Amino acid sequence: MRYDATLKVNGRAYPVAIEPGRNLLSVLRSEVGLTGAKEGCDDSECGACMVLLDGQPVNSCSYLALQADGREIVTIEGLAGEDGDLHPLQQAFLDQGGVQCGFCTPGMLISAKALLDRNPSPDEDEIRLALSGNLCRCTGYSGIVRAVQAVAEQR
Amino acid sequence: MATAEKPFIRQDGKDKVTGLGRYTADLDMTGMLQAKFRYSDHAHARITRIDTSKARALPGVFAVITHEDVPDVRYGPFVQDRRLFAKHKVRYEGELVAAVAALTNEIAQRAVELIEVDYEPLEIVSDVEAALQPGAPLLHEEWASYGASEDVVREGNDCSRSTILKGDPDKGMAEADIVVKERYVADMSHAVPIEPHAVVAQWQGDRVTIWSSTQVPFIARSGVATTLELPEAHVRIVVPHLGGGFGGKCEFHYEAQVAALARVAQRPVRLVFSRREEFLAPDHRREGQVLELETGVRRDGSIVARRGRLILDNGAYSADAPFFPQLAAMMAAGPYKIENVFVDASLAYTNTTPSGSVRAPTAPQACWALEQHMDSVAGQLGMDPVEFRRLNIVKNGDEGPTRQVFEDIGAAETLERAVELIGYGKELPDDEAIGVAVGWWPSFGIASGAYVKINGDGSATIITGAQECGTGAVMALPLLAAEILGMEPESFSLLYQDTDAGPFDSGASGSQTTFNNGRAVMAAANDVREQLLDLAAEQLEANRDDLELKDGAVSVKGSPTKSVTIPELAEAAHGSTLLLGRGADAVPEMPASDAAGCTGRLGMESFLAPTFITHAVRCKVDRETGVVRVLEVAAVHESGRVLNPIGANGQVEGGVVMGIGMATLEGSLLGEDARQLNPHLLDYKLQTASDSPPIHIGWVDSPTKPGAGGPKGSKGIGEPPCVPTPGAIANAIAQVTGARVHQLPMTPARVWEAMQR
């Protein structure tokens, strides 16, 4: 049986009808039509699917979509300003070599935003610890850490 | 040089940071079906019956296919030993027996489970040494009848044997003052791109378009064409953004099976791998190795002889691994001056997932063994390990293991810079030490092509066969063209990773994009530059030889007012003259060598434009638990001329962290039944941001001669950065603990066990 729910994604309300077992990631990707959040694993280990739920980072692959009913969800597509201006973190990822293949990038940016929201001036080790739920195979994390540091310093 | 060295922002970057860019699994089409595979139930068994009737009867199922539904074609780049679907036998747990396309993933999964397969289990061969024992069960009884490249030396379970010989190693060994013999074992590991494999196929008439997460679209196209018996013109491979590969997505994998499903179903079909499948059926994992190394030295520290016996794990079928034995043999000899060398390397069939090129195939494992061995020898000599390397490392004019004479190399310089960057010899806490390892790696010269066209408004488009896998190599191509055309890199668009568009390229493998396609793009840019000059000569009514192209305009030398801009030329040409440059530069010749005593020659007997690398690593070892933390890495590379420092540094940072993972945690364990015990990220642990140390990077600038390397004297950059890291870490561990870890990965338990001995 399907249940009606309203997902508020990036400020827009999406009425959806979903089965109880569906995870948030699959609903975002199929029903809502936002494929920015990625699926990289089966066991909540990679963080490619990370979104903000009421401001907190969650791995959307391991969260029931129905539990997100009525709550505020921010995906990577919601990071840039309405005018299309990149978020400072997005720009810094580009400037600092924080993006290679880009598959971890959506989750990584969400994770970084959550970090700066709770701690505007983290030191390097705090950044590394905070991003540990997001695996990147390309960059060795250096460019990503530099990018977050650069934005933290601007603040 | 100025343009090329300016930091630049990758063209695909905005697409990636906004989440709007599409990867293969993001594609959706009306009526699209989902594919699932039925894998083998045994690692080694004879198939006695396949019954798909129940699966076919399941509502929502559109296609169920087995070997009966595709042409009976064997394929493989060196040895044609496999089919799209198992026919008589299965030889590893990830082998495909059947495939299903259905309305949803759930239905497809249920259908897959409804397929009945009966087996007669056979004796499992999972150990490489056992595989080569006389009397071992043959994985491929009919091996001798397989089609194969002539140069592959094969015999039973030994799918490719290669030897290198220099001088008289037995005599050399007899003359040595000290002989050290050691044995090392490397477990198999994986490429683990964060994006799992995905393929979408759609037919239009008798042509199929396949969107695939492949690193090698042209090779995938010929794979599909061969196995489905289609002309290449009927197969188009398009790669959306590619979420990393590291070799795991090289070669031709599942494009043909999905295309076959789509043809039967008469609908578009999508396959998306789970992470588990990405471990079990990647078709390209990093091979396990067993290495026996023996080195004879004189008291003064010079190496008289080296012998090596290597057995590499091919897995159940041959992807591109048949050239590994020769490559690994070169790695086991190493970038050292050695008078007498003999290395004998085999590639054993086992009932495990096929091996294939994963970032610098064979090298990190072989280098890990060799560089530990070098430290052991230094220890026996009572010599500092850096000093021992200093003495023996190859310099200009020295001969390699096959008497290739090195020119324009900076191997010794990488060693000096790395030990300087890390502060070798400095005072450290007693649970810390610095380990050093040296490695090398060839560049691969392969044919490649590109077009550069000037658009009506004076902007330009590069049409290339090259494939971007994340490294930014394709993204950096405009830098090369821009410089030649006196334009800004931002004025170029790129049309890439589409087999119907660009000329052939061998894809994102072998660190070859800049090296080969870079030369092609430069040739194409030069070609169109000539066309622009011809046109400008007409327009300016000037002598062609008096013209120069600079800052986006052609002007008459000495009278700068007489000039015409590229946009003006483009407008003049529009509709009448084609401004289209074509480029395909000659492949650099392989350096001369003396390979007379070598067998199994598959192109690795000399190294084209070799890269040299030294990594120095400071580690902390918890002696009670065996837990190793890498605190700091100095990575110094001699890669000829570095064209794009941001991109190159990114490769080193990523490669080093991959190397740390291989060193400490990454390895697949097999059960008695030859199934992987840890096919998931919970127990196949990658390094996280908090495990990754600061990395100090150094480049030794040592451009190759024109024609001997890549554009402007560059060399391949993508693969080498993971080569010496595990060896350097191993040497640091041994210094702290006094015990050598002879198995890779050097997990905490193995470090601890080594200390108990």
Place this chain on the structure above:
Amino acid sequence: MSAQSYTAATSVDEALEAMATGARPIAGGTDLVVGARGGKAPLPDALVAIHRVSELRGIREQEGGLVLGALATHADIVASSSACELFTALADASAIVGSHATRTAGTIGGNVMNASPAMETGGPLICFDAVATLRSASGTRRVALTDLFTGPGRTVAEPGELLTELAIPTPKDGTGSCYARLEYRRQMEIAIVGATAVVTLDGGTVRDARIAITALAPTIHRVAEAEQALNGSDASDAAVHAAADAAAGASRPISDVRGSAQYRRAMAAVLTRRAISTAITRARGGRFPIPASPALHGAVNGGAA
């Protein structure tokens, strides 16, 4: 995933009503949904989401101790100064669960009721004499954590029982505690070996020692032999070693991909020793960073230690 029905409760009563008809509660889903995706166990047929039940949220101090609502997250516990000061071992444990995202979604109730022998907070809760309140449509009962776990993934709770809160009595003055885990990586680990020590000092003498081992037997449990070795002692290195060896002796480790039994047993001694030493340091008023585990392995990048 097989779940057929779903309700989102807004009160304990609503949750109990659903559970009475067979629904299983879901809080953060970091065990339940992850287990289903990874193929460990399908989702239950009927689910009742409890994330909206505000009665189950929060951490409060009450006469003689602390009460953790079942929905208190690991992040909440680490952010609670009372938890950090009085129940340091618990904070050590919650602070190393998964990654930041796991800690903000994962709840103490889910951690406890999932009853994994490798879960982090069990050892500290047992050693601190925590008591779980289990409510069902037919009544309420209190179960000491020591008695809660019956095997991997199993507890004494009946299907209709909801864990509403965990009450932990304030330890006596002079108590220090520590939870230490073997960590291959600095985050995103699963306990291969874990040890808890809660030590109460009276002058130089150990008046009360609680020691539990994690991931070394089918259930997390206290080790009487180890506690005896320490009780009444002068907290010397020799006493600590004896206790740690006793803990290792009481372990029944298995061999699997994460480590051999032999290695695990050896690590049981090492981790127990480290947990006890750190607990003693803290009991003496010394500072040791929370979480303790990373520092005990040697921090990097100028982190914790």
